[in-house]
Amino acid sequence: MEHQKNSKVWFITGASRGFGRVWAEAALGRGDKVAATARSLASITDFKEKYGANVLTLELDVTRPDEVNTAVAEAHAHFGRLDIVLNNAGYSLVGTIEEAGADDVRALYETNIFGTLAVIKASLPLLRAQGGGHILGVSSGLGHVTMPVIGYYCSSKWAFEAIHESLAAEIKAFGIKVTIIEPGAYATEFGSQESLKFAPGLDIYANFKTQFVERLRGLERGDPDATPQALFQIVDAENPPLRFNLGSHNLAWVRTAYAERLATWEAWQAVSVSAQGEAK
8 A cells, every 4th residue: 555655647648559558557557547548549448447547548649739738638637646757659660761751751750759749848837837757758779779771760769869868957957857768679569560651662672671671570579568667667766867778688789889989980080170170
């Protein structure tokens, strides 16, 4: 009962599948309360049947700011507060940089970036008024490194990282914490047809893309059901990290990428310095 007294209230986007569903169920399972949202209300009705008054299910398309404002306000009014705002909704665009059209890229950013921003902006006045809260954003290991064929998805996560890092500095004085969750490869529905959009293909990239997909299939994938306890350690921490690698593979990958960047910058440093000119 001690935990019940200190139970947290979550607002989760993209709760119908993948990490969103796993974490919503785990939070409810430990006695927390959850406002679970998804584009289709039917996809999350089972939460209500299982967890009753501890869950509020809301239909939400994060690309519609009016729906976001309404859902966040309704969740806050229903539970009286929001402790954790978890932006999980997102998808990947499959296509080379040349193949993907501007409309495809705009649509990707509407969900992955502008949808996330809408939730943050709707939540901030409420979190400030209650004296604090914790904003969690689901990024990716691909927020630091890239892969071909999903370069636009990677770019959305690089933008996601920068936005959250700036946000953390801006709202720290209000007692609001920010953590970027960076999953590696996991066996979620993220790779399903519902979580992927495909750009029209060009024949010249066909073989390259086939090889890339084969390589992806060979990746070792983590178990999503192994993640909740790690997430709870983050949200229960007095001083949670700004960034958190989820899974065992990211750190080595990121360490290699940054070592290569530093080596390149160092190798070209003399040329860089020559471009500084005299102090003005």
